[in-house]
Amino acid sequence: MSLIKHLFLAFVALLTLAPFVFMFLSSLRPGDQMVQNGLTVDFNVMTMTLSSYRTMAEYNEGLYFMWFKNSMIISVIQTLASLLLSSMVGYALAVYDFKGRNLIFTVVLVVMMIPVEILVLPLFKLSVIFRIIDTKAGVILPFVVSPFAVFFFRQYALGLPRDLIDSGRIDGCNEFGIFFRIITPVLLPAFGAIAILQAMGSWNAFLWPLIVLRSNANLTLPIGLQSLLTPYGNNYDVLLAGSVVSIIPIIVVFLMNQKAFITGLTVGSVKG
Amino acid sequence: MKPRTAKSTGQIITAKNAPYLFVAPFVITFFVFFLYPLCSTFIMSFQDIAGFGDSEFIGLKNYRSLANEQFLHALQNSAIYTVLTIAMLVPLPLFLAVLLNGSTTRFRNFFKSAFFLPALTSVVVAGLFFRYAFSSQETAFVNQILTKIGLSPMNWLFKRGTTMFVLVLFCTWRWLGVNIIYFMSGLNAIPPEQYEAASIDGASVLQKFMKITVPNLKSVIVYVVTISVYGGFSMFAESYTMFGSARSPGDIGLTMVSYIYLEGFNFARLGMGSAIGVTLFAIIMGVNVVQLFLTGSFKRSVN
Numbered sequence: 001m002s003l004i005k006h007l008f009l010a011f012v013a014l015l016t017l018a019p020f021v022f023m024f025l026s027s028l029r030p031g032d033q034m035v036q037n038g039l040t041v042d043f044n045v046m047t048m049t050l051s052s053y054r055t056m057a058e059y060n061e062g063l064y065f066m067w068f069k070n071s072m073i074i075s076v077i078q079t080l081a082s083l084l085l086s087s088m089v090g091y092a093l094a095v096y097d098f099k100g101r102n103l104i105f106t107v108v109l110v111v112m113m114i115p116v117e118i119l120v121l122p123l124f125k126l127s128v129i130f131r132i133i134d135t136k137a138g139v140i141l142p143f144v145v146s147p148f149a150v151f152f153f154r155q156y157a158l159g160l161p162r163d164l165i166d167s168g169r170i171d172g173c174n175e176f177g178i179f180f181r182i183i184t185p186v187l188l189p190a191f192g193a194i195a196i197l198q199a200m201g202s203w204n205a206f207l208w209p210l211i212v213l214r215s216n217a218n219l220t221l222p223i224g225l226q227s228l229l230t231p232y233g234n235n236y237d238v239l240l241a242g243s244v245v246s247i248i249p250i251i252v253v254f255l256m257n258q259k260a261f262i263t264g265l266t267v268g269s270v271k272g
Numbered sequence: 273m274k275p276r277t278a279k280s281t282g283q284i285i286t287a288k289n290a291p292y293l294f295v296a297p298f299v300i301t302f303f304v305f306f307l308y309p310l311c312s313t314f315i316m317s318f319q320d321i322a323g324f325g326d327s328e329f330i331g332l333k334n335y336r337s338l339a340n341e342q343f344l345h346a347l348q349n350s351a352i353y354t355v356l357t358i359a360m361l362v363p364l365p366l367f368l369a370v371l372l373n374g375s376t377t378r379f380r381n382f383f384k385s386a387f388f389l390p391a392l393t394s395v396v397v398a399g400l401f402f403r404y405a406f407s408s409q410e411t412a413f414v415n416q417i418l419t420k421i422g423l424s425p426m427n428w429l430f431k432r433g434t435t436m437f438v439l440v441l442f443c444t445w446r447w448l449g450v451n452i453i454y455f456m457s458g459l460n461a462i463p464p465e466q467y468e469a470a471s472i473d474g475a476s477v478l479q480k481f482m483k484i485t486v487p488n489l490k491s492v493i494v495y496v497v498t499i500s501v502y503g504g505f506s507m508f509a510e511s512y513t514m515f516g517s518a519r520s521p522g523d524i525g526l527t528m529v530s531y532i533y534l535e536g537f538n539f540a541r542l543g544m545g546s547a548i549g550v551t552l553f554a555i556i557m558g559v560n561v562v563q564l565f566l567t568g569s570f571k572r573s574v575n
Binding site for chain 1: 286287288290291292293294295297298299301302304305306308309310312313316323324368371372374376377378379381382383384385386387388389390391392393394395396397398400401402404405413445448449450453454457502505506508509512513516529532533536537542545546549550552553556557560
């Protein structure tokens with residue numbers, strides 16, 4: 001019985017891991033084979049080559065690396081900004097009793113429930129008016145404060161001991177000082193989880209960057225890789241090598257700290 | 273002696289006005305990037321507007337124009353996709369979570385990580401792989417396997433049924449691990465005494481599952497279904513990646529959001545796009561309200 005269970009689990013694991021393995025192996029095949037046969041099952045150890053990676057690096061004078069860099073910059077900035085701003089809002093909602101507190105919290109909940117996809121048309125117009133089309137700012141700004149992160153930080157902050165804040169006041173810190181010097185270290189686990197959630201979200205974002213980014217050099221990785229499939233020819237080799245290179249960093253970081261990733265990405269199930 | 277007030281000590285940021293400064297970022301972005309676009313979408317849905325040109329108020333005309341074949345395809349595709357993905361992504365992860373949670377299960381962390389890995393990929397990267405694996409060529413991955421076991425290759429992304437199959441399979445592959453984790457944490461919260469008491473009463477494995485496990489997991493299931501409804505109806509990137517564009521042969525891959533994108537950016541019919549958006553919003557809200565009502569979870573933990 002236990003053997004059957006483990007065999008079944010192993011089978012499912014095989015299915016979930018198979019695409020990664022085949023993607024990697026396919027990136028090692030000679031480019032012309034890819035064009036001819038697409039993604040096939042046969043692998044000839046003899047003809048394995050790193051040519052796809054070379055093509056990827058040389059593609060359009062290093063365009064791939066521009067995309068990679070853009071994605072990196074946007075992810076980092078968006079994550080940091082979101083962490084800072086969302087934690088401030090969540091903290092304030094939890095700790096201070098001020099007029100409008102409940103209203104704002106309700107608004108946060110409402111925003112969480114509304115699909116952002118229905119806002120993209122007016123957001124596009126706004127971005128044009130603010131002249132942030134085709135810029136990193138355009139990608140980041142509309143979503144710089146995440147209502148989900150605010151909710152999460154609020155819940156977390158609700159559990160903080162009040163003495164922390166009071167001791168800060170006694171020591172003469174102003175409110176921002178209290179937040180930055182006393183509270184932030186205590187919020188570190190929450191920062192960790194939200195950082196991963198936000199970073200993954202930014203790295204993999206598709207719809208909004210697709211709409212805002214226009215010129216080739218400004219694209220992020222997902223949009224850029226997409227654009228490789230043109231009606232004029234498919235750059236399979238660049239695509240596969242590019243895909244592998246875009247996943248490897250994430251997988252490596254994941255394997256180093258699986259717990260943090262899993263907590264971060266499933267943080268939504270934290271109740272009440 | 274004069275009391276030390278904030279004013280007298282010259283503090284600018286006091287305990288009184290600090291909260292307003294703290295929440296300012298959210299309030300500002302809310303008004304600029306949420307409330308205004310939300311109202312704008314609503315207003316534009318009643319207009320004939322093409323970008324930055326003149327807008328003409330046309331009342332319900334856009335909504336009436338929704339009675340077309342494309343909208344029907346989009347609605348059908350999104351609805352069927354949502355139902356199928358929920359059907360796949362609740363029972364299967366639950367079953368796997370129960371298996372993984374079993375006391376005799378070894379290599380638990382390996383399995384957890386293996387199942388979770390797909391969630392880390394970008395939709396585009398993974399989608400491109402699925403797109404080429406399911407390509408119609410005989411030599412493509414899946415077709416090759418089919419021919420090897422004696423079946424004939426299929427025109428995967430050119431027919432309605434097979435396209436939906438690929439899309440649902442892709443979604444299942446991607447989110448299986450995440451849902452397994454949700455269910456596992458839910459399972460861990462079930463007090464073992466309940467199972468022990470049931471064993472004493474002679475309950476079978478199935479009875480224990482149906483009468484203890486499932487009811488205890490109700491809130492997790494509701495949560496998973498809610499985000500699946502949201503995810504299913506707002507699906508766009510997966511389909512776009514499969515077809516390389518918002519358009520697909522016979523609109524087999526057209527989703528509600530694809531339709532918004534098409535109308536808004538390919539045809540510059542912002543009014544129409546907004547009308548679709550409002551409709552989508554109503555549908556998602558409606559489904560969620562019905563769901564909350566049916567499962568009696570109306571009182572959310574707002575406190």
